[in-house]
Amino acid sequence: MPRLAIHQDFLRDLIRLERPVAQKVLDTLGKFGQTAHAGAHLEKLQDIRDPRFKSIRIDRQYRGIVLVPDSGDLLTLLHVDTHDEAYAWVRNRRVSVNMATGHMEIRDDAIIAETMDGLTRTPETTVDKLFDHVSDGELTRLGIDEQMLRFARMLTDVGMLEALDGKLPQTQFDVLFGLAAGMSPEEVWTDLVGSVDVPDIDPGDVSAATERTLHKVALVDGPEELMELFAKPFDRWRVYLHPVQREVAFRSYAGSIQVTGGPGTGKTVVALHRARHLARRGGRVLLTTFTATLTRSLSEWLRLLETDEEVLSRIDVLTVDQVARKLVNDHVGSFALLGNEEEKQIWRRIRRRRDLDLPEKFLQEEWRQVVLAQEIGTLDDYLKARRVGRGRRLGSLQRTKIWRAVTEFEQELAERRYRTFETICREATRVLGGLATFPYDHVIVDEAQDLHPVRWRVLRAAVPEGPDDLFITADTHQRIYDNRVSLAAVGIRLGGRSTTLRINYRTTGEILTWSCAMLADEKIDDLDGRRTDLAGCRSEMRGSEPEMFGAATRHAELARLVETVNGWIDAGVRPEEIGVAARSETLGQSAAEALALAGIGALFLSRDRDGTTDHVSVTTMHRMKGLEFRCVAVIGVSAGQIPADNAVTPLTEDATTHRNDLQRERCLLFVAGTRARERLHISWHGEPSPFLKLSSGR
Numbered sequence: 001m002p003r004l005a006i007h008q009d010f011l012r013d014l015i016r017l018e019r020p021v022a023q024k025v026l027d028t029l030g031k032f033g034q035t036a037h038a039g040a041h042l043e044k045l046q047d048i049r050d051p052r053f054k055s056i057r058i059d060r061q062y063r064g065i066v067l068v069p070d071s072g073d074l075l076t077l078l079h080v081d082t083h084d085e086a087y088a089w090v091r092n093r094r095v096s097v098n099m100a101t102g103h104m105e106i107r108d109d110a111i112i113a114e115t116m117d118g119l120t121r122t123p124e125t126t127v128d129k130l131f132d133h134v135s136d137g138e139l140t141r142l143g144i145d146e147q148m149l150r151f152a153r154m155l156t157d158v159g160m161l162e163a164l165d166g167k168l169p170q171t172q173f174d175v176l177f178g179l180a181a182g183m184s185p186e187e188v189w190t191d192l193v194g195s196v197d198v199p200d201i202d203p204g205d206v207s208a209a210t211e212r213t214l215h216k217v218a219l220v221d222g223p224e225e226l227m228e229l230f231a232k233p234f235d236r237w238r239v240y241l242h243p244v245q246r247e248v249a250f251r252s253y254a255g256s257i258q259v260t261g262g263p264g265t266g267k268t269v270v271a272l273h274r275a276r277h278l279a280r281r282g283g284r285v286l287l288t289t290f291t292a293t294l295t296r297s298l299s300e301w302l303r304l305l306e307t308d309e310e311v312l313s314r315i316d317v318l319t320v321d322q323v324a325r326k327l328v329n330d331h332v333g334s335f336a337l338l339g340n341e342e343e344k345q346i347w348r349r350i351r352r353r354r355d356l357d358l359p360e361k362f363l364q365e366e367w368r369q370v371v372l373a374q375e376i377g378t379l380d381d382y383l384k385a386r387r388v389g390r391g392r393r394l395g396s397l398q399r400t401k402i403w404r405a406v407t408e409f410e411q412e413l414a415e416r417r418y419r420t421f422e423t424i425c426r427e428a429t430r431v432l433g434g435l436a437t438f439p440y441d442h443v444i445v446d447e448a449q450d451l452h453p454v455r456w457r458v459l460r461a462a463v464p465e466g467p468d469d470l471f472i473t474a475d476t477h478q479r480i481y482d483n484r485v486s487l488a489a490v491g492i493r494l495g496g497r498s499t500t501l502r503i504n505y506r507t508t509g510e511i512l513t514w515s516c517a518m519l520a521d522e523k524i525d526d527l528d529g530r531r532t533d534l535a536g537c538r539s540e541m542r543g544s545e546p547e548m549f550g551a552a553t554r555h556a557e558l559a560r561l562v563e564t565v566n567g568w569i570d571a572g573v574r575p576e577e578i579g580v581a582a583r584s585e586t587l588g589q590s591a592a593e594a595l596a597l598a599g600i601g602a603l604f605l606s607r608d609r610d611g612t613t614d615h616v617s618v619t620t621m622h623r624m625k626g627l628e629f630r631c632v633a634v635i636g637v638s639a640g641q642i643p644a645d646n647a648v649t650p651l652t653e654d655a656t657t658h659r660n661d662l663q664r665e666r667c668l669l670f671v672a673g674t675r676a677r678e679r680l681h682i683s684w685h686g687e688p689s690p691f692l693k694l695s696s697g698r
C-alpha cells in the first residue's frame with residue numbers, strides 16, 4: 001500500500017477553495033488514502049515536462065496534482081485547482097533534489113528559461129550584478145545548482161529575483177533572497193538552511209528527498225490523520241517545521257538562548273514545540289508570556305500539539321505576574337493591588353506636597369524605569385545611577401528630591417499593604433531566593449521584548465542557571481511598551497547564543513513589505529544589546545497590496561470600515577477571522593458600535609474579554625500583539641493619533657525620550673499591520689499620520 005504525504009501548499013490551496021469543493025477534495029483523498037491501489041486513481045498527464053507528476057480527479061472541474069517518484073512508494077499531494085489551472089501549474093514544473101540540504105524542490109523551468117532569455121537579450125551594461133560579492137563556490141556550497149547559478153549571475157536587483165518567487169526551487173530562492181538582503185553566507189547557512197547533516201545525497205532519489213523535506217511535506221499514517229490535517233489547515237505548524245525552526249526547538253543549549261525574528265516567523269510555534277520537547281523529557285516547564293490573553297492562546301495551541309495529560313501537567317502556562325502573585329500569596333500573605341488611577345493620585349499628592357517641578361508621569365516612570373529596573377535601594381545608589389533612555393538630565397539636588405518622593409511613595413504602599421505588579425515581582429524574587437528548590441527546570445518566554453526587568457528577575461530566580469535554562473523568543477521591532485532591558489543586567493548570560501528566524505508564515509509579501517517600511521530607518525537593538533534588523537525576513541505568500549483610505553471625517557471613515565468588513569464577509573471570510581485595531585479605546589469602541597449598528601456582530605476586546613466565534617474582534621493596537629486574523633483593518637491612522645499626541649514627550653522636554661516614544665508608536669503600527677494574514681485596510685480621517693508618508697510613498 002502506498003504511503004501518502006501532503007505538501008503544505010496543498011493545504012494552502014484547500015483553504016482558498018469554496019467549502020463544497022474542499023469537501024469533495026477531502027472525500028476523494030479519503031478514498032485515495034484507503035485504497036491499496038492508489039495508483040489506479042492517478043492519471044498520466046500529456047505534454048508535461050516531468051512525468052513524475054500525475055493528476056487525480058476531484059470532480060468534473062477540479063484536479064489534484066500528485067508527485068509519484070520513479071522509486072519508492074511515497075505519493076505526495078502538491079496542488080489542487082480547476083482542470084486547466086492545475087494543468088497550467090504542472091506543465092513546465094520539474095522536481096529535483098537540493099544538493100546541500102537533500103530536500104525535494106520544485107521549479108518552473110519554462111519561466112526560468114524565458115526570464116534568462118530576456119536577460120541575455122538585454123544589452124550588457126556595466127551595472128554591478130546582485131551577487132558579485134559571493135563566489136561560485138560559496139553559492140554551490142549553499143545548494144545553488146547550475147541553472148540557478150547562471151540565473152543568479154544575471155541579476156542586477158532583488159526585484160528580478162522576487163518576480164520569480166514560487167517558480168524557483170524554494171530553498172535556493174531563500175538562500176539568494178537572504179544574500180541579496182545583505183546576510184552573509186554564514187548567516188544564510190545558519191538562519192535559512194540549518195545545520196543539515198545529510199551524508200550522501202542521491203540527486204536521482206526524489207523519494208528519499210521528499211521524506212527529508214519535513215518542513216514542506218507531512219507524511220500521513222492513515223485516513224484519520226489525513227482528515228485531521230485537512231480539518232485544521234491553519235494549524236499546520238504542528239506538523240510542518242522549517243529545518244531551522246526544528247533545530248532551534250529541539251537542540252540542547254549550554255545555557256540561555258535568544259530566538260529573534262520578525263513578525264510571523266514562528267517564534268511562538270517554536271516556543272510551543274520546545275515546551276513539549278522539554279516536558280516530554282521529564283522537565284518542569286514554565287511557558288510564559290506578556291499578557292493573560294496570550295497565555296490563553298498558548299494553552300490552546302499547546303493542547304493542539306500535545307494530548308498526553310501527564311506531559312501537559314509538567315507545563316505551567318502563566319504570565320510572570322501570575323507566577324509572582326502566587327508566590328507572594330503563598331509565602332508572604334495576602335495584599336491589595338494598587339490600581340492605575342489610585343497610583344496616579346498618590347504621585348499627584350506627593351508631587352504637590354513636595355512642590356516638585358516635574359510631571360507626575362515623569363515621577364512614576366522614574367520609579368519604574370530607573371529605581372525598580374535597577375533595584376536601587378539607597379539615595380547614594382540613585383545619585384550614581386545611569387539613567388539610559390530617560391533623557392532629561394537631573395542634578396544632584398533634583399535627584400535627592402525625587403528620591404524622597406520615591407521613598408514616600410513606597411512607604412505609603414507599605415503602610416496601606418498595597419502592591420503594584422512590579423513590587424509583587426520584587427517580593428517574589430526574594431521569595432524564590434529563599435526557597436530550597438527551584439520551581440522549574442526550564443523557562444520559556446514568548447514575546448519577551450516587553451518584559452520589565454523586575455519580571456526578568458523573577459524568571460531568572462525561578463530556574464537554576466545551567467543547560468537549557470531560559471529559552472527566550474523576542475522581536476524588539478514589536479516592542480510597544482517602554483521596557484528596554486539588557487539581559488546581562490538581569491543576570492541572564494546568553495554567551496552569544498542567538499538565532500534568527502527569517503521566513504514569515506503569516507503575512508503576504510505585500511503586507512510584510514508595507515509594514516517593514518514603517519521601521520526602515522529605525523535603529524533597534526536585540527535583548528543582548530546588538531543591533532538587529534529585518535533583513536532577509538520574507539513571506540512565501542502573495543496577495544493584494546494594503547488598501548489605503550483617507551476620509552474627511554471620522555463618521556465617513558467608520559462608514560468605509562463597515563463597507564470593507566461587509567465586503568470581506570461577502571467574500572467568504574468568517575467574522576472571527578477579521579480584526580479591527582485602533583490606537584485609542586474610544587475609537588475602537590465607536591468602531592465596534594458602527595459595525596454592530598450595521599448588523600455585523602462585533603466585540604470590543606478588553607483586558608478581560610477575548611474574541612469569540614461569530615464576531616469581528618475590535619481592539620486597541622496594543623492588544624493586537626500576538627493575535628492574528630485573515631483580514632485586518634487599522635483605523636484612525638491620522639495625524640495626532642499616530643503618533644498619539646499624548647504619548648510622545650515633547651522634543652524640547654527630552655530629546656531621547658521623544659525619539660524613543662516616536663519609535664514605539666511606529667512599532668505599534670508595525671505590530672497592528674503584521675497581524676493580517678491576507679488583507680490589510682489602513683484608514684484615517686483628516687490629515688494622515690506622518691508615518692504613512694514613508695510606507696505608502698505619499
Ligand SMILES: Nc1ncnc2c1ncn2[C@@H]1O[C@H](COP(=O)(O)OP(=O)(O)OP(=O)(O)O)[C@@H](O)[C@H]1O
Binds near residue numbers: 240262267475504627
Ligand atoms: N513551519 C510552519 N509552517 C506553517 N505555518 C507556520 C510555521 N511556522 C509558523 N507558522 C504559522 O505562522 C503564523 C505565525 O507564527 P507565530 O505566531 O509562531 O509567529 P511569531 O514569530 O511568534 O509572530 P509574532 O512575533 O508576529 O507574534 C501562525 O499562524 C503559525 O501557525
